[in-house]
Amino acid sequence: MKKALFIDRDGTLILETDDFKIETFEKLVFYPQVFYWLGKIVRELDYELVMVTNQDGLGTPDFPERDFHEVQDFIVRTFANEGIHFADIHIDKSYPHENLPTRKPGTGMLTKYMQGDYDLPNSFVIGDRITDVKLAQNLRCKCIWLNDGRGLGADEITEQHHELKNVIALDTREWEKVYNFLKKVSSAAL
Ligand SMILES: [Mg+2]
Secondary structure, three states, X not given: OEOEEEEOOEOOOEOOOXXXXXXXXHHOOEOOOHHHHHHHHHHXXXXXXXXXXXXXXXXXOOOOHHHHHHHHHXXXXXXXXXXXXXXXXXXXXXXXXXXXXXXXXXXXXXXXXXXXXXXXXXXXXXXOOHHHHHHHHHHOOEEEEOOOOOOOOHHHHHHHOHHHHOOEXXXXXXXXXXXXXXXXHHHHHO
């Protein structure tokens, strides 16, 4: 069975911005050391990479598809140039109030991974938000939480969402720690 890393984009592969949308190259900054450590993960470990991102209001006049895709295509090409290929890229364009099942933490875009071909208990969501932790819970895998401190903290999780705590396999801000963790769990599985 295949193992997957369901990787968020904004705040995880690239830095989040204050207005939560990246439609110009001026706003694009890659996450520190992501190429080096994710590249090592790809070369040394056996995970399929899947990008999963909510892009609120993509396709509206405030956030045109064309601008987004210029930047997105550059991001994907830049990772590919470093040997980091995403098997699939899933983008939800809705707003939170629409409550669509495709929007993270919903698994509507990810049903193909839930049909038995993937080893979900040994797969991970990697993301910066509590919605990424909840996505991991909904997929029945674990979360590597690049907690950006903008939302809930780990303490609040303990009080408000006790069950989510068990979903968090690692809480860090550094891709180096993500690599070290995945390397360790992969060697333990051998
Ligand atoms: Mg994010």
